[in-house]
Amino acid sequence: MSDALLSTPVALAGAGLAAVLIGVAGHKIKKNDDSSLVPLMGVMGAFVFAAQMVNFSIPGTGSSGHIVGGVLLAALLGPWAGFLTLASVLIIQCLIFSDGGLMALGWNIINMGAMTTLIAYPLIYKPIARASTKPWRLAAASVAACVAGLELGAVMVTVETWLSGITALPFLGFLGLMSAIHLAIGLGEGIATSAVLVFVAKSRPDLLVPASAAVHSGKKGVKKAVIWFAVAALVVAGGLSFLASSDPDGLEWSIGRLTGGVELETAGNAIAEGAENIRQTTALMPDYESSFSGVVGAVMVVALVWAVCSVITSRRKKVTVKDEQA
């Protein structure tokens, strides 16, 4: 998800929801009271990051792919620790590698982190894999959980985009496109995740057992979390659809109540008329409609400021170089 496709209320709702989930994850880890988990989570995040940078070739397509790592982290650390680790990876990817955007970060954490570690892992991976280290079980659980997690993420992206109302793509068309793409990505992710888990099960099976039972929340805890998450999502979605409506926003509504119209009108006086005459005479493109003139005007203002700033910056650099030489 990118900042460009989100409206402010939707972005803030995502940030709030992600903050709540991160808070819950932190609380669960604190309750666990295992100091070895903190460095393990940090280094595991770095491992997923490093693994993401090494692409594998996709047979028959000539292209390559890499993992996201949600199910992998949940299988190795437990759902809440896995979620927090993946959230940190996404924060670093956003800040250092400029993936997504700061306002889209909340939803990216939910779409990629919560959907895989808090939904797909406990509800799909765990019932299939159980405590077994048999390769076929691990492979089936990984593929099913990754496909489900990524598909859920794709649905969430579609809903968030639709609620924001920035793109004109019809909801069902966008959903179909996203689901198809993420089905293929999920299959690749699942096979890659199972390849790592099978290797770990052969070499160090003890590592597949989570670090602590408290972080690996029980069936009841997970169910509770899923219910809370669903309720929160419904509340947020309901609230957002109201906010994303075509009605005026708060300030516009207030102005409308006060003046009878959404925009403030200029009072007709001699000064305003004079200013309008000057504008008409000096306008570069008086024949074009105001929206186009506005765009060109805005571009010119930014270009002018940029030019002035560039001159100042280059002069400052020259002065600094001279000072250094002196």
Added chain:
Amino acid sequence: MSRLEKAVIAVKSSSTGDGCGSCDVRCRILVTVCYLCMMLSVAPADLARLILFALYPVLACAIDGVSYGRLFLRSCIVLPFVVLIGIFNPFYERTTIFTIAGVDISLGWITFTSIVVRGLLSMQALMILVGRHGFTAFCRGLRSLGIPRFLSTQLEFLHRYLGVLLMEALTMRRAREARGYGGNGLTLKSWGEFAGQLFIRTVGRAERINRAMLARGFNGSMPSWRGNEQSWRLSDTLMLIICCSAFVLLRFVNP
């Protein structure tokens, strides 16, 4: 240069930033959040207002003494995704808004351009924020703004060991390439073994780190850092007020 090598360089250069940060990192974080909130709330059809929001990255670059052109080019990384999603707008929104030299410009093209501009501006704001101060200062700024200690500790750990593990992965990949007789690309099976091997090395490293930290009195969170910490000054307060007022004016007042 491979993605792995680029990532190693990016992580190494991100820890301290370029040192051009002219204000407190907390002030910059608050200004950036206000900027993004105001900029992203502009209606997609209001392209002129959106373009005026480009004044912030241009002026911020000038104040910090860095080139806006370079920042602009770097922010183009966001283009493939936003163009892919936005390109459908001209097909669905066909109402003509204005005509230039006989060519009708539809609402779809305006909103498409608007999506691209939003993507570029949000990326530039983010790059200004992190690029100037560096990731370590950014984490400390977040902590003093009240984010939970466990999250900032986790982020600092992750960032610190990212460089180490990326180097480990790079070494393993080079060793494989040297023995691969020109064979390029990892198959899924060999990738699984590669990543599994990296994981086992990672766990070994995490265990060593944990023992070393426990020996030095680690209690679950990083100690506070006091050396050379920049304090909040009057100029930061003024900058925050001026910038936020300017963004609110840009958003709500018709030029």
